[in-house]
Amino acid sequence: MSPRHVAADCAFFLVAHVVLWQSSGMKKLLESCHLYGIVDMGYTGPEQVEARTHALIDGGVRIIQLRAKGRELPLVKAWAVAMQAICRERGAIFVLNDYPEMAAEIGADAVHVGQDGGSLADVRKIAGPGVLVGRSTHSLEQVREAKREGADYIGFGPLYPTGTKPGRPSIGLADIAAAQEAAGDMPLFCIGGINGTTLPEVLKAGARRVVIVSWLLQQADITRAAQSVISRMEQA
Numbered sequence: 001m002s003p004r005h006v007a008a009d010c011a012f013f014l015v016a017h018v019v020l021w022q023s024s025g026m027k028k029l030l031e032s033c034h035l036y037g038i039v040d041m042g043y044t045g046p047e048q049v050e051a052r053t054h055a056l057i058d059g060g061v062r063i064i065q066l067r068a069k070g071r072e073l074p075l076v077k078a079w080a081v082a083m084q085a086i087c088r089e090r091g092a093i094f095v096l097n098d099y100p101e102m103a104a105e106i107g108a109d110a111v112h113v114g115q116d117g118g119s120l121a122d123v124r125k126i127a128g129p130g131v132l133v134g135r136s137t138h139s140l141e142q143v144r145e146a147k148r149e150g151a152d153y154i155g156f157g158p159l160y161p162t163g164t165k166p167g168r169p170s171i172g173l174a175d176i177a178a179a180q181e182a183a184g185d186m187p188l189f190c191i192g193g194i195n196g197t198t199l200p201e202v203l204k205a206g207a208r209r210v211v212i213v214s215w216l217l218q219q220a221d222i223t224r225a226a227q228s229v230i231s232r233m234e235q236a
């Protein structure tokens with residue numbers, strides 16, 4: 001084998017190991033997350049993107065998604081780049097909603113897709129190695145399917161009707177425990193209509209992890225609200 005081939009092999013080996021090492025660190029961090037925050041551009045002005053990312057991290061949130069439905073791609077990319085830099089610097093997972101190609105381009109930690117986002121194998125191929133892939137699920141069957149497909153984590157909901165996804169039927173709390181069981185060690189985040197009032201019954205129904213969008217973003221002090229949710233979850 002020529003020295004050039006040896007060098008190429010070594011470089012490949014090194015890159016593969018770095019990717020594996022990084023993604024196992026990300027998976028560990030993901031497992032430790034009980035509150036998932038979303039900077040949803042339906043509730044967030046462009047000038048608030050960075051401050052809100054910091055506020056969530058200050059409050060203990062270690063996984064944060066950019067959700068910018070229907071917004072122009074150059075804008076989405078600029079917000080995503082800014083959030084990814086903050087999350088990288090401060091030790092949080094940055095998740096881009098919906099755009100696996102863009103996730104690959106900007107080096108996002110994770111990408112989240114809905115039921116209409118294609119197969120997870122295809123999403124992984126596009127997003128690239130080491131990028132975590134999350135899937136929205138709305139039923140027990142979809143939880144089982146996401147598990148079969150090897151999702152890194154799932155959202156499960158909407159538990160309640162929510163203005164963040166208007167018109168989407170709510171699924172209630174009855175299946176949370178069974179969904180947790182079906183998910184096994186794949187982290188499952190309950191989502192949809194969770195707030196300071198509904199959180200206790202969501203936890204009582206068996207939820208171990210939650211996503212809270214509008215309620216958190218509408219608090220005067222996002223950091224304190226996030227801290228209080230996390231400490232309520234730790235006590236549950």
Ligand code: TZP
Binds near residue numbers: 213
């Ligand atoms: N997927 C299911 S419900 C939902 C998403 C993105 C929105 C949840 O938002 P909120 O404001 O916490 O009800």
